[in-house]
Amino acid sequence: MKIPLFPEQASTFAPDVDNLYFYLIAVSVFFTLLIFSAVFFLAIKYRRRSGNDGVPKDVHAGILLEVVWSVIPFGLAMVMFGWGAEIFFRESRPPKDALSIYVVAKQWMWKLEHMEGQREINELHIPVGRPIRLTMTSEDVIHSFYVPAFRTKQDVVPGRYSTTWFTPTQTGKYHLFCAEYCGTTHSGMIGWVYVLSPEDYQDWLSGGKKTGTLAERGEKLFNDLACSNCHKPDNSGRCPTLVSVFGSTVKLVGGATAKADEAYIRESILRPDAKVVFGYQPLMPTFQGQVTEEDVLELVEYVKSLTPKPPALAPAAENKAQASNR
């Protein structure tokens, strides 16, 4: 029977994490062998022999020795720290051109929403070779989005957005786990990530039932909830216009500023008087309890769509080349 030792490498992070892992294994094996063999060798060599009942002479510690065996491990540890931190920072910064997907977790399922409007449960279809950015939140308790083959994991916390990203490098089917204990069927909160070739992904996108893109659904909600009565595109309403707000820096009452990211827009919908825009009254009612997390995501996506996109970076060619290498 074959016992697996290492998981598949299916994202750009996977080889990076594995290389660091091998470095740590090398250091650990070295020190484990060092300690084990030292204990073994010394214990045999200096075993108490019958007849010899004397008290061995004390060996006094030299400061130098103590310093040496503190500093060398510290140096090795600092390599681990720096290396690990470098990977972590890259994992924390999704690239601008990443494909955005929204995740709503609840006991005990994953709901995933694509920009183009596709909704999935416990399955995620993504194209190979493109950076994928997940914006996630939970409807109830803390969950954690974990794909071992990608070496990424991020807690999904109720009441806020969390972000993770990865670039799949290999087509195939990979485990999706919930890694933060979330109640009775925690171990059933699993699914599959399907990494498709760009062509298959296009096919998948065009198939299935469509109910409009996320932004279109958000626009409908925006009108249904009467947001559009106050937030007018030409800034003539009682509330600030939302055109080009996303990504900008907003000046607030009290002199502070806030960066208008997804979390800010979410907060403005659910806790409107937390950050009031400078020059406006806190008139807006809260929508907490009236909208689901999925509704909020659609509204956020609509607000995002009101900001003109920077010219596309045309990543397709490069990524394709990378993908075909695998």
Place this chain on the structure above:
Amino acid sequence: MADHAHAASPALQVQFDTAEQQKDASTLGMWVFLITEVMFFGGMFLAYIVYRAAYPDIFALASSSLNVYIGAANTAVLLCSSFTMVLGVRAAQLGQKKALAINIVLTMLLGFVFLGVKAFEWREKFIEHHVPGPSFHFAGAAMQGPAQLFFSLYFAMTGLHALHMVIGAGIMTWLLINSIRGKYSAEYMTPVDIGGLYWHFVDIIWIFLFPLFYLIDRHLK
């Protein structure tokens, strides 16, 4: 066993060699206990600071619904009780048994005044629907949640403080009974000493609760 040393003072426990060692150990023990109390309240202070930083305006608004004059008066009451307590300890140090008893009684009475005022304040909050729970309502805040957080912390922290006051009153009762029985003298007054430490500590906690809940950013209203 050094029985001769123990024969000298009936209050000396067997594990100690001298009365001074015993007193030192008891006092140190009380201080170490106070360390745990600091960390205990510290966890709540941390929660308070985190939420105050997250919702400064709502906390200022909620804060101004507390009656600052009552709060200040109650602070004064507690400071007076600390004063009588320290006079009691001084009386014990000098072996003045009557002064000790009187000061303990005064300390207790002031403690009860504090608790009475606190109960009155809580009752007011209850009538105003400021007690966290299903019936909570804080007029003037669109965000009921963070406003409720303020009052959750207010009740949790002042409640635990009041619980410590009640325990303090229990300690005072015990000290009073023993002092009337004449157990304490200039030579042996460690229980009075460490009871006093506890009482002053509870006072210090209130010294911080008062500005945190009643004063800071009150003017923002």
Place this chain on the structure above:
Amino acid sequence: MTTPVAQEQENYLNNSYGLKSWLLTKDHKRIALLYLATITLFFFIGGAFATLIRVELLTPQGDLVSSDIYNRLFTMHGITMIFFFLIPSIPATLGNFLIPMMIGARDLAFPRINLLSWYLLVVGGLFALFAMLAGGVDTGWTFYTPYSTTYSNSWVIATALGIFVAGFSSILTGLNFIVTIHRMRAPGMTWFRLPLFVWAHYATAVIQVLGTPVLAVTLILVLCERLFHIGIFDPALGGDPVLFQHLFWFYSHPAVYIMILPAMGVISELISTFSRKAIFGYHFVAGSSIAIAVFGFLVWGHHLFVSTQSVYAGLVFSFLSYAVAIPSAIKVFNWTATLYKGSISFETPMLYAFGFIGLFTIGGLTGLFVASLGIDVHVTDTYFVVAHFHYIMVGGAIMAFLGGLHFWWPKITGRMYPEGWAKLSAGIVFLGFNGTFFPQFILGYLGMPRRYHVYPPEFQVLHVMSTLGASVLAVGYLMPMVYLAWSWKYGPLAGPNPYRATGLEWKTASPPPLHNFDELPVVTHGAYDYSTVTEEVTSVG
């Protein structure tokens, strides 16, 4: 003093009889035995949960118990083992028994508080037992909000109250140790003449006193939230569930050091005694205990790397986690160096000490993996973490506890344990332990999440290996239970100092008299001066 003690001589065990003489005792040695009985009970309760968990995981389907039951099993395994076994284990039994003797005192500074703290543990344990019998609790030992406050349908309140009460037991034990070590040392017993066991317990006591109250208040907030729904950790009301994690781990990370520091103290005594040599770098080993206690408080955020904690905080906590590894490394190197030019004998306690060094080395080194941000993202909340902390807590703390129990068994009971059986069980525990937990490192890196009742079939082989190891381990743990009980009555009599060790506890009778010493000792030399053990003590064993 030099002849084996006749059984009739008065000692702490036979100076009075009857249940009352035990339940109302103020003697630290008897209280230590009360603790020993209590934590042994909890160890077997927790062990029973562990057994069921391992049996369930033999197959990838959930066929033995339901998910609901499985969640309760691992939760109650964790709570029982951590709060009711490991945290009181070495300090409250061996520490309680030995610290007054080691520093040359008649008792702890506050004997009544010592007894009270045992009762608190019992009361807390009864709360927890009640919760278990009534239906259990399913939040995980970590009580993460908002699951524990809002969503769990189990006995959260009773369990949390039990832990709260047991926490005060731990605080009072720590308080007692701090005051005792400061104020009760015998004449001549300076700080740097203290046995390293005492240093380790001093550092432990500092953590208990500074950390435990924060857990207590956190549990109170959880209780308030659950009872009245006041919003402290509820995101729907503006609360912050990650703040709970900060408060919880501010205690619960240092709590790991409450478990491992006393174990390190035990190992220092064992290595020195069975090498007949002073611990190499005494000052560094003593200082590293304090350093671990201090730095141990600064690293709690490494449990929160993927929790939406800020990246920058993660950076700070990762760095400090590496810093805390250094004092542990210093200890391991110094223990190993102590063997150099020693006169080493291989009694059971020494075998446990060797086992400890090996397992603690592996546990410590894998700690470097999880302290690394890049790797922790992958392995946190997987079996890698489970294996890592079991190597520290079971491979470290329990190995040392068993080693220490064997070492001081003649002092506690006046009888020697059966050497052959004991050596056999030490070997079985070592093998069984590695068999249980080493496969879990591989499982974890493969991506097997922890707390999974049902798991993908490709992980089964490693789970079966782990369960096989666990059955060996169980045998290893049951054996000492049997032969130690047997030896209490039938073991060969031990003299006051069967190992020719140096500590003051060996300078009094076995078992010791009520107040430890017929005459309080005066200390004139350091802790590990073997040239002063002049009298030829004949060990009957």
Place this chain on the structure above:
Amino acid sequence: MTQHIDSVKTYAVIWITLLVLTVVTTLVAFVDLGPFSVVVALTIAVVKMMLVALFFMHLRHSGKLTQLAMAGTVLWLGIMVAFTFADVATRGWMGVPGR
């Protein structure tokens, strides 16, 4: 530890000072000091704490150990708050929600 017995006058002076500080801090609360509102209120609280600890609790006569222990405890509280704020205060620096 030698017994220090302070005079009633010393205690009375401290007591009066504490009451005066209470009045001051209450009155200052009505003045708009901007961000210094917090600073002033907490500074006065710390002063009051020090007076109670040093005089009423006799910390100034206590041994070095006790003084060190209390200073250490306050430091520890500071560490708990500071390290928690290393997270809370830097959330959002990255510009990526949840990082």
